[in-house]
Amino acid sequence: MSKILIRMVSHALGDTIASLPYIEKFGQVNSDSELYVSINNNFINLFESVYPTLKFIKKDCDIVFDKILPLEYNFNTSVQYGYAKQLGFIDGPYLRPKVTIPNMERPIKSKYITIGTHSTSQLKYWNSPSGRKSQLESPNWNELCGMLRKKGYTPVVLEQHETFGVVPYWNGIPSKANKKFGQSLLETMNYIQHSEFYIGLSSGISWVAHAMGKPVVMISNFTEDWNEFDLSLSDYKRITNKTVCHGCWNMVKKEHSFDPNNWYWCPRHENTEREFECHKSITPEMVFDQIKDWLD
Numbered sequence: 001m002s003k004i005l006i007r008m009v010s011h012a013l014g015d016t017i018a019s020l021p022y023i024e025k026f027g028q029v030n031s032d033s034e035l036y037v038s039i040n041n042n043f044i045n046l047f048e049s050v051y052p053t054l055k056f057i058k059k060d061c062d063i064v065f066d067k068i069l070p071l072e073y074n075f076n077t078s079v080q081y082g083y084a085k086q087l088g089f090i091d092g093p094y095l096r097p098k099v100t101i102p103n104m105e106r107p108i109k110s111k112y113i114t115i116g117t118h119s120t121s122q123l124k125y126w127n128s129p130s131g132r133k134s135q136l137e138s139p140n141w142n143e144l145c146g147m148l149r150k151k152g153y154t155p156v157v158l159e160q161h162e163t164f165g166v167v168p169y170w171n172g173i174p175s176k177a178n179k180k181f182g183q184s185l186l187e188t189m190n191y192i193q194h195s196e197f198y199i200g201l202s203s204g205i206s207w208v209a210h211a212m213g214k215p216v217v218m219i220s221n222f223t224e225d226w227n228e229f230d231l232s233l234s235d236y237k238r239i240t241n242k243t244v245c246h247g248c249w250n251m252v253k254k255e256h257s258f259d260p261n262n263w264y265w266c267p268r269h270e271n272t273e274r275e276f277e278c279h280k281s282i283t284p285e286m287v288f289d290q291i292k293d294w295l296d
Contacts, residue, residue: 002033002066005057006087009072011040013204016047017211019071019083021095024051026087036063046185050098075252078226094230097211104190108178112154114192114209116200117141117173118164122264123222123249124201125171127276136163136172143284144199145176151295153196154178158188158205166263197235197294199287202228210236217291221246221278237290244281245269 006023008016016039027035036055039047044056057063074082080094117138119125126141128134145155155177162181165171173179180191189208192198197215200206202223209216215235218228224247229236240246248267252258256267269275 003036003063004030004033005036005038005063005065005068007038007068007070008040009070013040013043014207015073015079015083016040016043017097017099017204017207018079020047020051020054021097022080022084022087022089023071024054025089025095027053029088033066036061036065046099049100075250075258076254079228096213096230097207099189099208099211101193101212102186102190104186104193106194107191108154108156108194110154111152112156112178112195113148114195114198115141115145115155115157115174115177116159116198116203116205117157118159118161118171119201119203121260122165122169122171123266123276123278124203124220125169125276125279126201126219126282127279129280132168135165136170138172138174140282140284141174142176144287145174147284147288148295149176151292153295156180156191156195158183158191169264197291199291215294217287219279219282219287221282223247223249237294239282239287239290241278241281241286244277245274246278248278 008019023037034055036057038057041058048056071083071086077085128139130139148155157173157177157179159173160182162179163170163172188205189212192209192214193212195214197217198206198209199217202218202220206216206218210229217237217239219239220228221240225231225238225240227250231238245268259265264270266275269277
Protein backbone atom coordinates (compact mmCIF):
# COMPACT_ATOMS: atom_id res chain seq x y z
CA MET A 1 0.00 0.00 0.00
CA SER A 2 1.45 3.35 -1.06
CA LYS A 3 1.99 6.11 1.47
CA ILE A 4 0.84 9.65 0.62
CA LEU A 5 1.71 12.71 2.65
CA ILE A 6 -0.35 15.88 2.37
CA ARG A 7 1.63 18.78 3.79
CA MET A 8 0.00 22.06 4.74
CA VAL A 9 2.35 24.85 3.69
CA SER A 10 0.47 27.34 5.85
CA HIS A 11 0.66 26.81 9.61
CA ALA A 12 -2.34 29.08 10.23
CA LEU A 13 -5.21 27.61 12.23
CA GLY A 14 -7.96 28.83 9.89
CA ASP A 15 -6.27 27.44 6.79
CA THR A 16 -5.82 24.09 8.51
CA ILE A 17 -9.47 23.91 9.56
CA ALA A 18 -10.65 24.84 6.06
CA SER A 19 -8.52 22.23 4.30
CA LEU A 20 -9.22 19.13 6.39
CA PRO A 21 -12.71 18.21 5.06
CA TYR A 22 -11.22 17.94 1.57
CA ILE A 23 -8.15 16.10 2.77
CA GLU A 24 -10.53 13.61 4.39
CA LYS A 25 -12.46 13.35 1.11
CA PHE A 26 -9.19 12.80 -0.77
CA GLY A 27 -8.47 9.90 1.57
CA GLN A 28 -11.87 8.39 0.87
CA VAL A 29 -11.29 8.58 -2.88
CA ASN A 30 -7.79 7.12 -2.49
CA SER A 31 -8.70 4.44 0.03
CA ASP A 32 -6.11 2.06 -1.43
CA SER A 33 -3.36 4.30 -0.03
CA GLU A 34 -2.29 5.25 3.47
CA LEU A 35 -2.89 8.97 3.93
CA TYR A 36 -0.73 11.03 6.26
CA VAL A 37 -1.18 14.70 7.06
CA SER A 38 1.39 17.25 8.19
CA ILE A 39 -0.01 20.33 9.96
CA ASN A 40 1.10 22.64 12.74
CA ASN A 41 1.79 20.17 15.56
CA ASN A 42 0.14 22.50 18.08
CA PHE A 43 -3.24 21.81 16.48
CA ILE A 44 -3.18 18.04 16.07
CA ASN A 45 -5.22 17.40 19.24
CA LEU A 46 -8.09 19.45 17.78
CA PHE A 47 -8.58 17.09 14.85
CA GLU A 48 -7.48 13.54 15.63
CA SER A 49 -10.81 12.37 17.05
CA VAL A 50 -13.02 14.04 14.40
CA TYR A 51 -10.89 12.92 11.44
CA PRO A 52 -10.07 9.34 12.55
CA THR A 53 -9.08 8.14 9.06
CA LEU A 54 -6.29 10.71 8.79
CA LYS A 55 -2.86 9.99 10.24
CA PHE A 56 -1.39 13.19 11.62
CA ILE A 57 2.39 13.07 11.81
CA LYS A 58 4.89 14.83 14.03
CA LYS A 59 7.79 16.87 12.71
CA ASP A 60 10.33 14.17 13.53
CA CYS A 61 8.50 11.52 11.49
CA ASP A 62 10.89 9.13 9.66
CA ILE A 63 8.35 7.51 7.31
CA VAL A 64 9.36 7.25 3.65
CA PHE A 65 6.49 8.47 1.47
CA ASP A 66 5.70 7.47 -2.11
CA LYS A 67 4.12 10.85 -2.84
CA ILE A 68 4.15 14.22 -1.10
CA LEU A 69 1.46 16.78 -1.91
CA PRO A 70 2.05 20.30 -0.57
CA LEU A 71 -1.13 22.38 -0.19
CA GLU A 72 -0.62 26.12 -0.70
CA TYR A 73 -2.93 29.01 0.08
CA ASN A 74 -4.66 30.55 -2.95
CA PHE A 75 -5.57 34.23 -2.65
CA ASN A 76 -7.79 34.22 -5.72
CA THR A 77 -10.44 31.67 -4.69
CA SER A 78 -12.37 30.94 -1.53
CA VAL A 79 -10.18 29.46 1.20
CA GLN A 80 -11.76 26.02 0.96
CA TYR A 81 -11.95 25.87 -2.83
CA GLY A 82 -8.29 26.77 -3.09
CA TYR A 83 -7.39 23.62 -1.18
CA ALA A 84 -10.12 21.45 -2.71
CA LYS A 85 -8.95 22.25 -6.25
CA GLN A 86 -5.38 21.22 -5.47
CA LEU A 87 -6.75 17.84 -4.34
CA GLY A 88 -8.70 17.37 -7.55
CA PHE A 89 -12.17 18.45 -6.41
CA ILE A 90 -13.57 21.02 -8.85
CA ASP A 91 -17.28 20.73 -8.05
CA GLY A 92 -19.28 19.70 -5.06
CA PRO A 93 -21.03 21.05 -1.98
CA TYR A 94 -19.45 23.12 0.76
CA LEU A 95 -18.01 20.79 3.39
CA ARG A 96 -18.33 22.14 6.90
CA PRO A 97 -15.13 21.62 8.88
CA LYS A 98 -14.94 19.87 12.24
CA VAL A 99 -12.99 20.26 15.47
CA THR A 100 -13.00 18.39 18.75
CA ILE A 101 -15.34 20.28 21.08
CA PRO A 102 -14.09 20.50 24.69
CA ASN A 103 -16.26 18.97 27.40
CA MET A 104 -15.93 21.65 30.07
CA GLU A 105 -18.27 23.50 32.42
CA ARG A 106 -20.09 26.64 31.37
CA PRO A 107 -17.77 29.52 32.38
CA ILE A 108 -20.45 32.25 32.74
CA LYS A 109 -23.99 31.77 34.03
CA SER A 110 -25.57 34.74 32.26
CA LYS A 111 -26.27 35.02 28.54
CA TYR A 112 -23.14 36.17 26.78
CA ILE A 113 -21.64 36.74 23.34
CA THR A 114 -17.99 36.03 22.57
CA ILE A 115 -15.90 38.52 20.62
CA GLY A 116 -12.50 38.51 18.92
CA THR A 117 -10.95 41.91 18.20
CA HIS A 118 -7.25 41.33 17.40
CA SER A 119 -5.67 40.07 14.20
CA THR A 120 -2.37 39.55 12.37
CA SER A 121 -2.40 42.67 10.18
CA GLN A 122 -3.88 46.14 10.61
CA LEU A 123 -5.89 45.66 7.43
CA LYS A 124 -7.95 42.97 9.15
CA TYR A 125 -8.90 45.07 12.18
CA TRP A 126 -12.22 46.85 12.57
CA ASN A 127 -10.41 50.17 12.22
CA SER A 128 -11.76 53.37 13.72
CA PRO A 129 -12.89 56.15 11.36
CA SER A 130 -11.39 58.59 13.89
CA GLY A 131 -7.87 57.50 13.00
CA ARG A 132 -4.87 55.78 14.47
CA LYS A 133 -4.83 57.27 17.95
CA SER A 134 -8.36 56.11 18.76
CA GLN A 135 -7.61 52.44 17.99
CA LEU A 136 -6.46 51.90 21.57
CA GLU A 137 -9.97 52.79 22.78
CA SER A 138 -11.75 50.46 20.32
CA PRO A 139 -14.61 52.92 19.68
CA ASN A 140 -16.44 50.69 17.19
CA TRP A 141 -16.33 47.65 19.46
CA ASN A 142 -17.22 49.72 22.52
CA GLU A 143 -20.35 51.09 20.91
CA LEU A 144 -21.41 47.63 19.76
CA CYS A 145 -20.77 46.16 23.23
CA GLY A 146 -22.97 48.86 24.73
CA MET A 147 -25.75 47.86 22.36
CA LEU A 148 -25.37 44.19 23.34
CA ARG A 149 -25.53 45.02 27.04
CA LYS A 150 -28.74 46.99 26.55
CA LYS A 151 -30.22 43.82 25.04
CA GLY A 152 -29.24 41.82 28.13
CA TYR A 153 -26.13 40.09 26.81
CA THR A 154 -22.66 40.23 28.30
CA PRO A 155 -19.96 40.76 25.64
CA VAL A 156 -16.83 38.73 26.41
CA VAL A 157 -13.58 39.45 24.57
CA LEU A 158 -11.31 36.42 24.13
CA GLU A 159 -7.74 37.44 23.33
CA GLN A 160 -4.16 36.59 24.21
CA HIS A 161 -3.16 40.25 24.68
CA GLU A 162 -4.89 43.35 25.95
CA THR A 163 -3.12 45.48 23.34
CA PHE A 164 -1.58 44.47 20.06
CA GLY A 165 -0.16 46.06 16.93
CA VAL A 166 2.73 48.12 15.62
CA VAL A 167 3.13 51.82 16.47
CA PRO A 168 1.48 54.12 15.45
CA TYR A 169 -1.41 51.64 15.20
CA TRP A 170 -1.80 50.24 18.70
CA ASN A 171 -5.03 48.31 19.13
CA GLY A 172 -6.87 47.92 22.41
CA ILE A 173 -10.00 46.07 23.41
CA PRO A 174 -13.39 47.53 24.36
CA SER A 175 -13.77 48.68 27.95
CA LYS A 176 -17.48 47.82 27.85
CA ALA A 177 -16.71 44.10 27.45
CA ASN A 178 -15.66 41.47 29.95
CA LYS A 179 -12.08 40.48 29.18
CA LYS A 180 -10.38 37.09 29.15
CA PHE A 181 -6.64 37.13 28.40
CA GLY A 182 -4.02 34.46 27.94
CA GLN A 183 -6.29 31.44 28.13
CA SER A 184 -5.48 28.24 26.26
CA LEU A 185 -7.11 27.50 22.92
CA LEU A 186 -9.31 24.87 24.59
CA GLU A 187 -10.45 27.41 27.18
CA THR A 188 -11.23 29.87 24.39
CA MET A 189 -13.24 27.18 22.64
CA ASN A 190 -15.15 26.45 25.84
CA TYR A 191 -16.17 30.11 26.14
CA ILE A 192 -17.33 30.05 22.52
CA GLN A 193 -19.17 26.76 22.95
CA HIS A 194 -21.43 28.11 25.71
CA SER A 195 -21.96 31.57 24.19
CA GLU A 196 -24.94 32.63 22.11
CA PHE A 197 -22.71 33.33 19.11
CA TYR A 198 -19.29 34.66 18.14
CA ILE A 199 -18.47 38.04 16.58
CA GLY A 200 -15.04 38.36 15.02
CA LEU A 201 -12.87 39.16 12.05
CA SER A 202 -11.62 36.99 9.21
CA SER A 203 -9.45 34.95 11.56
CA GLY A 204 -8.55 31.52 12.81
CA ILE A 205 -10.87 31.77 15.82
CA SER A 206 -13.80 32.58 13.52
CA TRP A 207 -12.99 29.32 11.71
CA VAL A 208 -12.85 27.53 15.07
CA ALA A 209 -16.29 28.82 16.05
CA HIS A 210 -17.68 27.85 12.65
CA ALA A 211 -16.22 24.36 12.89
CA MET A 212 -17.76 24.00 16.36
CA GLY A 213 -21.17 24.67 14.85
CA LYS A 214 -21.61 28.05 16.57
CA PRO A 215 -23.24 30.96 14.76
CA VAL A 216 -20.60 33.41 13.52
CA VAL A 217 -20.81 37.11 12.70
CA MET A 218 -17.79 38.09 10.61
CA ILE A 219 -16.71 41.70 10.06
CA SER A 220 -14.63 41.49 6.91
CA ASN A 221 -14.50 43.85 3.97
CA PHE A 222 -10.91 43.27 2.85
CA THR A 223 -11.95 39.85 1.54
CA GLU A 224 -14.76 39.12 -0.89
CA ASP A 225 -18.03 37.64 0.37
CA TRP A 226 -17.18 34.21 -1.01
CA ASN A 227 -13.76 34.00 0.64
CA GLU A 228 -14.68 32.34 3.94
CA PHE A 229 -17.88 30.37 4.67
CA ASP A 230 -20.89 29.36 2.61
CA LEU A 231 -23.13 32.43 2.40
CA SER A 232 -26.29 30.30 2.34
CA LEU A 233 -25.72 29.06 5.90
CA SER A 234 -28.34 30.25 8.38
CA ASP A 235 -25.80 30.52 11.21
CA TYR A 236 -23.43 32.88 9.38
CA LYS A 237 -23.68 36.64 8.95
CA ARG A 238 -21.10 38.68 7.10
CA ILE A 239 -20.76 42.43 7.59
CA THR A 240 -19.43 44.37 4.59
CA ASN A 241 -19.71 47.72 2.85
CA LYS A 242 -19.40 47.55 -0.93
CA THR A 243 -19.64 51.33 -1.39
CA VAL A 244 -15.93 51.70 -0.54
CA CYS A 245 -12.71 49.93 -1.51
CA HIS A 246 -12.95 46.24 -0.63
CA GLY A 247 -11.72 42.77 -1.57
CA CYS A 248 -8.03 43.62 -2.06
CA TRP A 249 -6.99 40.36 -0.39
CA ASN A 250 -8.44 38.30 -3.20
CA MET A 251 -6.58 40.35 -5.80
CA VAL A 252 -3.14 39.41 -4.52
CA LYS A 253 -0.96 38.18 -7.43
CA LYS A 254 -3.48 39.61 -9.91
CA GLU A 255 -3.31 43.27 -8.94
CA HIS A 256 -0.62 43.49 -6.26
CA SER A 257 1.59 41.38 -3.98
CA PHE A 258 1.16 40.73 -0.27
CA ASP A 259 3.92 41.84 2.09
CA PRO A 260 3.57 39.87 5.35
CA ASN A 261 6.29 42.00 6.95
CA ASN A 262 4.33 45.23 6.43
CA TRP A 263 1.89 45.59 9.34
CA TYR A 264 0.26 48.55 7.56
CA TRP A 265 -0.26 46.72 4.27
CA CYS A 266 -3.10 48.45 2.44
CA PRO A 267 -2.19 47.85 -1.21
CA ARG A 268 -4.42 50.47 -2.80
CA HIS A 269 -4.46 53.31 -0.24
CA GLU A 270 -1.59 52.98 2.24
CA ASN A 271 -0.53 56.36 3.71
CA THR A 272 -3.50 58.16 2.18
CA GLU A 273 -6.77 59.44 3.63
CA ARG A 274 -8.44 56.28 2.32
CA GLU A 275 -6.14 53.91 4.23
CA PHE A 276 -8.17 50.96 5.62
CA GLU A 277 -11.45 52.53 4.52
CA CYS A 278 -12.81 49.03 3.94
CA HIS A 279 -13.37 48.56 7.67
CA LYS A 280 -13.49 52.18 8.79
CA SER A 281 -16.71 52.46 6.78
CA ILE A 282 -18.46 49.71 8.76
CA THR A 283 -20.42 51.22 11.65
CA PRO A 284 -21.58 49.57 14.89
CA GLU A 285 -25.15 50.24 13.73
CA MET A 286 -24.51 48.20 10.57
CA VAL A 287 -23.33 45.25 12.65
CA PHE A 288 -26.16 45.52 15.17
CA ASP A 289 -28.76 45.75 12.43
CA GLN A 290 -27.53 42.44 11.01
CA ILE A 291 -27.54 40.57 14.32
CA LYS A 292 -30.62 41.94 16.11
CA ASP A 293 -32.79 39.04 14.92
CA TRP A 294 -30.41 36.71 16.79
CA LEU A 295 -30.89 38.78 19.94
CA ASP A 296 -34.69 38.91 20.05
